[in-house]
Amino acid sequence: MEKTNRYEFDGEVLEVPLRWDEFSQQYVEDYSGVIESPIYLPSGRPVLLTIEDACPDADMADDDPSSIDCGSCRHYHQFPGSLLGVCLRSKEKTKQKDREKEEKEL
Amino acid sequence: MDYLTVREIAEKWNLSIRMVQQFCTQGRIPGARKFGKFWAIPADAEKPRDPRAVRRSNTQESAPGSLLDHTNLMPLMNTPFQPGQCRAAVEAMAEGPQRDIAMAEYHYFTGRPEKAVKEVEPYLVSSDMGARLSACLIYAYASLSIGEIHQAKFALGELSAVLTAAGEQSPQFQAAAAFIAAAGAVLLHLPLPKGLPANGDFLSLLPTGLRAFALYVQAHYRYLQGDYAASAGIVEGVLAMGAAVYPIPSIYLHLVAVMDYMSLKQTEQAKAHLLSAWSLARPDDLIEGFGEHHGLLGGMLEAVIKPAWPEDFKRIIDITYRFSYGWRRVHNPETGHDVADDLTTTEFAVCMLAARDWSNQSIAEHLHISIATVKRHLSNAMKKLGIPQRHELQRFMLR
Numbered sequence: 001m002e003k004t005n006r007y008e009f010d011g012e013v014l015e016v017p018l019r020w021d022e023f024s025q026q027y028v029e030d031y032s033g034v035i036e037s038p039i040y041l042p043s044g045r046p047v048l049l050t051i052e053d054a055c056p057d058a059d060m061a062d063d064d065p066s067s068i069d070c071g072s073c074r075h076y077h078q079f080p081g082s083l084l085g086v087c088l089r090s091k092e093k094t095k096q097k098d099r100e101k102e103e104k105e106l
Numbered sequence: 107m108d109y110l111t112v113r114e115i116a117e118k119w120n121l122s123i124r125m126v127q128q129f130c131t132q133g134r135i136p137g138a139r140k141f142g143k144f145w146a147i148p149a150d151a152e153k154p155r156d157p158r159a160v161r162r163s164n165t166q167e168s169a170p171g172s173l174l175d176h177t178n179l180m181p182l183m184n185t186p187f188q189p190g191q192c193r194a195a196v197e198a199m200a201e202g203p204q205r206d207i208a209m210a211e212y213h214y215f216t217g218r219p220e221k222a223v224k225e226v227e228p229y230l231v232s233s234d235m236g237a238r239l240s241a242c243l244i245y246a247y248a249s250l251s252i253g254e255i256h257q258a259k260f261a262l263g264e265l266s267a268v269l270t271a272a273g274e275q276s277p278q279f280q281a282a283a284a285f286i287a288a289a290g291a292v293l294l295h296l297p298l299p300k301g302l303p304a305n306g307d308f309l310s311l312l313p314t315g316l317r318a319f320a321l322y323v324q325a326h327y328r329y330l331q332g333d334y335a336a337s338a339g340i341v342e343g344v345l346a347m348g349a350a351v352y353p354i355p356s357i358y359l360h361l362v363a364v365m366d367y368m369s370l371k372q373t374e375q376a377k378a379h380l381l382s383a384w385s386l387a388r389p390d391d392l393i394e395g396f397g398e399h400h401g402l403l404g405g406m407l408e409a410v411i412k413p414a415w416p417e418d419f420k421r422i423i424d425i426t427y428r429f430s431y432g433w434r435r436v437h438n439p440e441t442g443h444d445v446a447d448d449l450t451t452t453e454f455a456v457c458m459l460a461a462r463d464w465s466n467q468s469i470a471e472h473l474h475i476s477i478a479t480v481k482r483h484l485s486n487a488m489k490k491l492g493i494p495q496r497h498e499l500q501r502f503m504l505r
Contacts, residue, residue: 068463083485
């Protein structure tokens with residue numbers, strides 16, 4: 001059975017696969033899936049790495065010039081112990097995704 | 107009675123193996139016995155007194171003014187030569203300490219520290235202070251590069267001791283001791299030795315090539331203070347005054363300029379200095395400095411050297427791994443380990459740029475890799491370092 005880490009947020013569940021890392025001799029989260037293409041919670045909220053370059057809609061938590069990534073944005077919720085998190089500034093984006101999905105199905 | 111081997115005693119006394127063997131041969135370790143080729147030394151033997159202290163009390167060898175002829179003080183560093191003529195410049199020197207030290211410098215700067223260690227060992231206790239200072243500096247760095255940490259620490263200790271004793275000596279001696287001690291400390295990011303004179307007090311007493319290298323050390327120090335513009339200013343000034351005829355100091359000056367301009371996010375100027383350093387270094391294979399500075403160059407080696415000279419790049423990276431392994435064991439005495447040891451050189455380069463607020467896109471463009479690859483390197487590194495957010499990288503990255 002594949003090993004995973006399980007995160008819950010606002011009633012939704014995200015399972016992140018683990019891979020064995022020979023160098024550190026431990027299981028670590030495998031981010032290859034989210035690096036290559038974004039993934040979404042059932043609600044349509046995007047799951048992003050904290051290190052993603054911030055989007056134009058970002059609302060930084062401080063004025064530090066080093067705040068350039070999703071991890072520094074007020075709308076980003078990072079899962080404890082993980083480099084993944086959820087973008088909460090996504091109501092509009094959720095609607096957009098729903099529309100695109102409907103169009104594909106038609 | 108318990109006996110220890112020469113290696114065990116060397117580690118216990120923080121000396122080189124060769125020095126312990128010399129003490130045995132000279133009969134300065136009571137109870138030491140030779141079995142065939144090997145020495146057995148009583149475990150409770152006392153470390154012989156510093157021979158310099160004995161000489162100072164008994165002879166006039168160290169009287170003020172008895173030193174310093176700069177002939178044997180880092181002679182290759184102080185020699186102007188055309189790129190491609192480094193080895194010839196060494197072989198043109200007179201036989202004796204000058205050529206021996208210069209050959210050791212040549213081997214060190216071309217990435218052959220094992221040879222450099224052997225060549226300078228006989229001069230670690232030389233009465234010629236120029237040769238001895240040079241030997242200690244080369245021995246420290248070369249030993250660090252081959253993982254002989256106790257040897258490196260011994261040589262660094264000798265440099266501090268000479269600096270302490272230099273206060274009683276001639277201004278030229280003090281200048282030489284200060285120059286070597288500063289180089290030994292600053293470049294390993296160690297605290298400056300106590301009693302180090304200010305630059306202005308000794309720079310003018312150094313010959314031109316060594317003065318240029320001393321200013322590289324000064325520029326490096328300013329870089330570590332975060333004063334990148336001042337550091338770059340020192341470099342540009344020294345190079346403008348004709349230091350380029352001394353290739354070895356010039357290579358190092360250009361490399362610190364790369365560090366400065368990458369920190370100032372002026373990548374074109376950084377690239378220009380890197381190519382200048384490379385044009386000086388490549389004809390004689392003087393690649394050691396590039397490996398030493400890899401972590402501070404902001405991925406420039408990956409961006410510029412790797413695509414055009416991939417085989418040379420691989421050799422430089424081998425130097426980087428070897429040097430940084432020893433560097434950390436001198437720099438982190440408590441644990442002997444720094445978790446940043448676990449990073450590959452590419453991960454380190456990506457992290458250095460990320461710690462300097464480069465976006466993933468900028469890093470990707472600079473290193474000619476995809477954004478996905480940048481994210482992969484960065485996320486791997488952050489998991490190895492155990493940090494949850496990008497801004498915490500600064501704790502681990504060299505400044």
